[in-house]
Amino acid sequence: MTDAAPDLDAQITRILREDRGRLLAALIRTLRDFDLAEDALQEATTRALVHWGRSGLPNNPQAWLLQVARRAAIDRIRKSKRHAAAEPEVTRLMEDDEADRAADAPEIPDERLRLIFTCCHPALEEKTRVALTLRTVGGLTTREIARAFLDKEAAMGQRLSRAKAKIGAAAIPFAVPERTEWDQRLNSVLMVIYLIFNEGWTAGPSEEPIRTGLCDEALWLARLMAQLAPEEPEIEGLLALMLIAHARHAARFDPEGALVPLDEQDRTQWDGTLIAEGLAVLDVAVARRLPGPFQLQAAISALHAQAKSPAETDWPQILLLYDRLLALSPSPIVALNRIVALAETGALTRARRELSTLSDALSGYQPFHAAVAELANRAGDKGAARSAYDKAIALSRSDAERTWLAARRDGA
């Protein structure tokens, strides 16, 4: 038995890693209470360690956990509330429980789509949506999320409790949104996943592994979304975009940890398998003929990924895609990227003129100053280049970026 214990631990960890979100979603659906569902599942897990250690894994560990969690929830509800007030929840739990016992092989309904939409509800602050999604759907601990976002664990814990309390008190529905709301609400989910990816993307190799691990977490969430809501081209677009970006991971930093920009990367280090998967997913999305911002961004990434060398990059096509992206979702950041593409097509003077119109909107945005510096440098305007690099360095969020920018400034 003592030999089996570490193995059992690993098995339970694996079951929870794969099915925690699913079990939690099923519990929340019945309980309508995030905290109670988490506590009940936690209790079931603790009991599983004891029980399974004695009698081995049950036939259907997930169903076992769900059943024990439901009963733990019933106990907690009965203890905490006056009996009458607790009746509706208890009745629902018992009905679920009986239905499962009547079935030969109870199937746990997959309610994770509801869970994701609830966690990414626009009535919650954006950072809260990210944290709650990682906690409940992704199964990260509060401590891990705090580390990943360079936050204090206590502050992150408070943020999560406030969110769960608000979901209950304000009756944020545990539901997949109506068709009329679908596009907007789906976009909120996709933005959360993309934010998680970007947080991992900006982290340098010297930082905590949990930060760079956010890229994998985001890919996992996007794949889950693609599975739960199939035939949605924007989900596929986001997945393709992140796959292609992630393929460049190994080439993005030099051995000292400094950032290597796209045009200086060793393209043989790009992960061909990830790029191929990204391109294939993008093809499927585009064939649905419902273009959207994530598909366009993925298409731009795809053009970069397909160029054998920087010189072979199809900048006119990229500029065209940015024009469409800007028309579809106008924002100063898209405008900035479009101008960079414009400069690459050779229109340096026009690009610098257009860039100056963004200075108010993007004065606090590091890549804006880096672009100003870069184009000034190319135009031979060394003074303007150096002062813009200084601004970019001051706004930089990682050592890798700062090191790279400082080297550019010193070379200007």
Place this chain on the structure above:
Amino acid sequence: MQYLALIYAEDGAGPQPGDADFDSYLQGYMTATKTYQDAGIMRGGEALQPVETATSVRIRGGKTETIDGPFAETKERLGGYYLLDCKDLDQAIEMAALIPTAKHGTVELRPIMHVEFPDQ
């Protein structure tokens, strides 16, 4: 779930009496109210006199103090409210979006807390 929709706007923002679009603004309120009534979710709602008519009351040191004016000096002032009984926050947001002032001001949705008093 009952929600109080608190309607805030800056003084002088939005259509004013005499403006060409003031009638359609008022009409918007009538439409919203009728929608709430027809859906059976209207539990109350009124417009408030301007903030200059406000009196704030508090008790300090056992004495009642009154202040001429609102409790908080903010640019956006509370101008009215609806009390709506919705199935969830999604419906409350959809209903609040019908309030014409949302176009230039802000509607704050606050769920009502049900306080149970102990039986006497």
